[in-house]
Amino acid sequence: xxxxxxxxxxxxxxxxxxxxxxxxxxxxxxxxxxxxxxxxxxxxxxxxxxxxxxxxxxxxxxxxxxxxxxxxxxxxxxxxxxxxxxxxxxxxxxxxxxxxxxxxxxxxxxxxxxxxxxxxxxxxxxxxxxxxxxxxxxxxxxxxxxxxxxxxxxxxxxxxxxxxxxxxxxxxxxxxxxxxxxxxxxxxxxxxxxxxxxxxxxxxxxxxxxxxxxxxxxxxxxxxxxxxxxxxxxxxxxxxxxxxxxxxxxxxxxxxxxxxxxxxxxxxxxxxxxxxxxxxxxxxxxxxxxxxxxxxxxxxxxx
DNA sequence: CACCATGTTCCTTG
DNA sequence: CCAAGGAACATGGT
Numbered sequence: 001x002x003x004x005x006x007x008x009x010x011x012x013x014x015x016x017x018x019x020x021x022x023x024x025x026x027x028x029x030x031x032x033x034x035x036x037x038x039x040x041x042x043x044x045x046x047x048x049x050x051x052x053x054x055x056x057x058x059x060x061x062x063x064x065x066x067x068x069x070x071x072x073x074x075x076x077x078x079x080x081x082x083x084x085x086x087x088x089x090x091x092x093x094x095x096x097x098x099x100x101x102x103x104x105x106x107x108x109x110x111x112x113x114x115x116x117x118x119x120x121x122x123x124x125x126x127x128x129x130x131x132x133x134x135x136x137x138x139x140x141x142x143x144x145x146x147x148x149x150x151x152x153x154x155x156x157x158x159x160x161x162x163x164x165x166x167x168x169x170x171x172x173x174x175x176x177x178x179x180x181x182x183x184x185x186x187x188x189x190x191x192x193x194x195x196x197x198x199x200x201x202x203x204x205x206x207x208x209x210x211x212x213x214x215x216x217x218x219x220x221x222x223x224x225x226x227x228x229x230x231x232x233x234x235x236x237x238x239x240x241x242x243x244x245x246x247x248x249x250x251x252x253x254x255x256x257x258x259x260x261x262x263x264x265x266x267x268x269x270x271x272x273x274x275x276x277x278x279x280x281x282x283x284x285x286x287x288x289x290x291x292x293x294x295x296x297x298x299x300x301x302x303x
Numbered sequence: 304c305a306c307c308a309t310g311t312t313c314c315t316t317g
Numbered sequence: 318c319c320a321a322g323g324a325a326c327a328t329g330g331t
Contacts (some may be wrong), residue, residue: 014309045326062327072310102309103328136327138310147311174321183311191309291323293308307331314324 014140016250017072017099017155018231023106025236028029030108031064031076034125043120046134046298058143059123067184071151071187097145100113101138102288107131140153146197151187156232160186166217169209176212176220177205178290181256192270193231195295197223199269204301205294206287216303269295 015023039051039059069075076096098106104120108128116133121141121237123130131142140147151170153159168185169176179185180194182199189197196269198205201223212220268278273286277297287294 016310100309101311101326134327135329136309138326138328140311172320178321246312276312290321304331308329310326312325314322316322317320 014102014190014192015072015104016071016193016231017228018193020069020074020100020188021232022070023058023100023237024067027074027106027108028067030128031067031125031130033063033065034065034127036060036078036123036125040122040124041120042122043134043137045137046120046132046139046141046142048140050143054143055121059096061121061154062094066225070148071154071183072099072190073148073149073151074094075101080274094143095145097148098132098138099147100149101134101136101140103136104132104134104139106133112115146153148186152184153186154184154208155188155228160221160225162218162221165221166214169212174209175206175289176203176209177294179209180224181290183294188228191223192267192290193224193227195270196227196267199296199301201228202300202303204303205289205296207303231266269296269297 023223031303032285038060039056041047041055044052047055058080059078062078063192065077065079066075067076074097077093078096079091079093086174098104100106108125109115110129111124111129113129115129115131118135118137119131119133120137120139121132123132132139141208153164163185169179172179177194180189180197195205201216203220203301207216265281269284272284272295275284276282277284277300280297280299282297282299284295285298288295
């Protein structure tokens, strides 16, 4: 199916902005108009500060209106008609905030299908069952919106400007790779696309953020947008099965586009330590920064 | 058995 | 007060 999958196929799902975007596009038409019959919380920790009883009193009877994305978060818009004492109907809207953490998945499955082992929240609908499952339970499905307030500009809708990016980088002596993971600087970049964007821009991940020249800032800004946009496009070409998985391993961001001649691998440096750089042949290197892996080409990313 | 992986939040240190 | 660094969270794969 995929050439060159190798050992990377065993890596667990790692949702960053593009993966969440594709998931949202997948879920929106499935959930739109569906009414909640019941909710079952199997792992209260994933609700964050929201109590299981708060969720159980809010969700049943509500209808999904639409699903949207903000950074790596999913935002479910729901509407519920509240009855007043006079018997009149007073519709009220509220939002459910989802985050996949590192291993989370969300999908709509048939009523009769068995629930996955790590199902954290199960929402029974008028048609089908909406499941949030997460092996490590680092993600969230909650009524609490506080994390959204800390997010910086969205990279794909014009909010993310070169000027703002340059100003934010100037304030820090930290390595630029570490800064890219700060969601207040640009929201949605994770460990994989941070390495990819730096490689594409030809900027060393170790360079102090404030030392980037203007041309480097501009290239990095463009590279962040480009790698995310291309990943969304790539993921959009992958058919998802009923559980929301794409391809053999549910990892649409690994492997190759099915319609690409020669099955060229899409990620250039991530998880490629010891392999030759596709541009100059130098061995890709792996280093640790802020307790995370960074992959880069020491020749193409010298400054 | 020991160690590694991802994202976010919290705690400590300077 | 803020920047920066590191631990914790939970689980499974190697």
